Every structure is written in structure tokens, then in C-alpha cells.
Amino acid sequence: MKKGALTHLAIPGTSLAVRVTPKAARNAVEEVEGGLKISVTAVPENGKANKAVEKLLSTALGISKSRLTLTQGATSRDKIFLVD
Numbered sequence: 001m002k003k004g005a006l007t008h009l010a011i012p013g014t015s016l017a018v019r020v021t022p023k024a025a026r027n028a029v030e031e032v033e034g035g036l037k038i039s040v041t042a043v044p045e046n047g048k049a050n051k052a053v054e055k056l057l058s059t060a061l062g063i064s065k066s067r068l069t070l071t072q073g074a075t076s077r078d079k080i081f082l083v084d
Contacts (some may be wrong), residue, residue, distance in 0.1 A: 004062030006031065010083055015071070018057065018079045022049040029060045050074065057081060 006029070009016060017035030024039035031037075041053035050070060058065045063083070074080035 003059050005029075006018075006036075006060045007057075007062045008069070010061040010063050012067075012083055014083045014084065016057075016081045017079060018053065018073075019054050020049065020077050020079060027056055031054055045072075050079075053079070054081075 017046040019035065019037045021037070022042060024041055026039065027037060028039045036057070038053050038056060040049055040052040040056060042048045050075040053077075054065055054068055054070070058068055061068075061083070065074055067084045069082045069084060071082050073078045
């Protein structure tokens, strides 16, 4: 997905539901019904996959990583991010 392809979702105060697939073959962001589906190549240990998701999501939204906050799902595949 290109940088800024999901800018229509980058509204301050918005909660984004994300389904994450770690250890995927490639990094990808898909917009699906009910939220986003993100695949990352990083392994889910010591927060590596969460950092990769945050970086990929911020790029897709066209915002800085500091504007995203993981509010739910730090150890789950289903996550909620808040856009500041």
C-alpha cells in the first residue's frame, strides 16, 4: 500500500480496529469491512510485531508514529489504535 493511501482514516480521535498477522511473507495493509488487516514479517516477540505494525500503519495513514497509540491488544492479534 502506498504512503498516505488511508489518509481518510487519519482523523484525530478515531479508533482503528486492526487484525494483525505476524510472520507473514510480506508486509501489507488491507482495508476490510470492520477495520484493517495488517500483515507483517516481524515475529511476535518482545513487541517487534507491534512496532512493525505501528510503522506500517503510520505510513499507510500518512501520519507520524507518535500520533498512533495502541490502546488495546498489546499481546493479541486484534488491536485497537487511537489516532491523536
